[in-house]
Amino acid sequence: MSKTIQKIGVLTSGGDAPGMNAAIRSVVRTCAYHNIECVGIYRGYEGMIEGDFKILDARSVNYIINKGGTFLKSARSDEFRTKAGRKKAHEQLQKFGIDALVLIGGDGTFTGGMIFNEEFDFPIIGIPGTIDNDIVGTNFTLGYDTALNTAVEAIDKIRDTASSHKRLFFVEVMGRDVGHIALNAGVGSGAEEILVPEEDLGLDRLLESLERSKNSGKSSSIVVVAEGDKTGKNVFELRDYVEENLEGYDVRVSVLGHMQRGGAPSCFDRVLASRMGVKAVESLIKGKKNVMVGTINNKLELYPIDKAVKGHSKIDEELLRVSDIMST
Numbered sequence: 001m002s003k004t005i006q007k008i009g010v011l012t013s014g015g016d017a018p019g020m021n022a023a024i025r026s027v028v029r030t031c032a033y034h035n036i037e038c039v040g041i042y043r044g045y046e047g048m049i050e051g052d053f054k055i056l057d058a059r060s061v062n063y064i065i066n067k068g069g070t071f072l073k074s075a076r077s078d079e080f081r082t083k084a085g086r087k088k089a090h091e092q093l094q095k096f097g098i099d100a101l102v103l104i105g106g107d108g109t110f111t112g113g114m115i116f117n118e119e120f121d122f123p124i125i126g127i128p129g130t131i132d133n134d135i136v137g138t139n140f141t142l143g144y145d146t147a148l149n150t151a152v153e154a155i156d157k158i159r160d161t162a163s164s165h166k167r168l169f170f171v172e173v174m175g176r177d178v179g180h181i182a183l184n185a186g187v188g189s190g191a192e193e194i195l196v197p198e199e200d201l202g203l204d205r206l207l208e209s210l211e212r213s214k215n216s217g218k219s220s221s222i223v224v225v226a227e228g229d230k231t232g233k234n235v236f237e238l239r240d241y242v243e244e245n246l247e248g249y250d251v252r253v254s255v256l257g258h259m260q261r262g263g264a265p266s267c268f269d270r271v272l273a274s275r276m277g278v279k280a281v282e283s284l285i286k287g288k289k290n291v292m293v294g295t296i297n298n299k300l301e302l303y304p305i306d307k308a309v310k311g312h313s314k315i316d317e318e319l320l321r322v323s324d325i326m327s328t
């Protein structure tokens with residue numbers, strides 16, 4: 001029989017994502033609803049090691065559902081990667097009487113939590129929050145929908161200037177290991193080509209496609225490139241390559257960067273965050289642990305956290321094909 005949960009700690013860690021505040025709010029209010037104390041742990045695992053804790057009640061999270069970033073702050077902690085660091089963190093949790101943790105973050109956050117649980121048998125539950133959407137066991141991570149909309153809005157603006165000057169733009173979007181943002185923002189903004197980390201679509205193919213675009217009378221071209229795309233060339237190198245190998249293109253580069261991580265969360269992310277927070281706390285109350293709350297076909301499911309960490313999300317092949325057809 002698992003211990004009754006009386007005090008839950010919540011933290012955000014890794015890259016921030018829109019919707020994290022909405023998830024914290026939901027965790028805090030669900031705790032209040034069930035008469036469980038909730039403790040905000042500031043600066044992720046870094047703050048856990050230092051005991052940077054604050055009791056949060058339902059009113060502590062007023063007016064944050066619509067705010068980007070995370071009011072608990074985030075950090076990538078090197079000390080938590082060491083056994084000594086994790087021991088200190090465990091001592092702080094014990095000192096504060098915290099019985100379980102809700103971890104809001106991505107891959108790295110969950111890996112840290114999993115190791116922590118293996119060492120101290122400490123109940124943890126994950127809420128996937130990262131703009132990359134690269135966690136297995138959920139169709140959507142918090143922040144992904146917002147980041148997509150931010151990227152599409154920016155690319156629409158780039159298209160205005162590109163078509164006014166008959167230019168080709170390489171637009172870099174986030175995604176070191178996965179191309180979900182690139183592929184979806186690319187299709188959503190009508191990009192001529194999309195380069196992703198999962199598949200090398202080939203530089204020859206890129207040149208052919210751009211040549212075709214030009215000959216078909218297009219007045220501008222946009223190539224959306226994920227940060228970690230497989231051609232191995234960054235957007236500036238791609239620009240040079242095209243300028244060297246194709247005539248008649250006036251090429252520009254735009255790197256969207258961290259603006260994709262900021263801004264007010266979309267309604268989709270706010271609702272998902274609210275649902276996931278309730279599910280996380282109520283699952284802990286029911287004695288569940290070492291799982292992540294995922295959404296599969298719009299139904300919340302619990303997924304083993306070790307599988308979430310070790311699996312690889314896959315690129316949507318059908319959408320790649322759609323993108324090919326759309327660029328005709």
Ligand code: F6P
Nearest residue numbers: 015130131132174175176227261
């Ligand atoms: O994991 C989220 C993410 O935004 C990635 O898309 C990006 O590659 C990375 O974080 C950037 O990290 P940093 O915050 O260290 O610049």
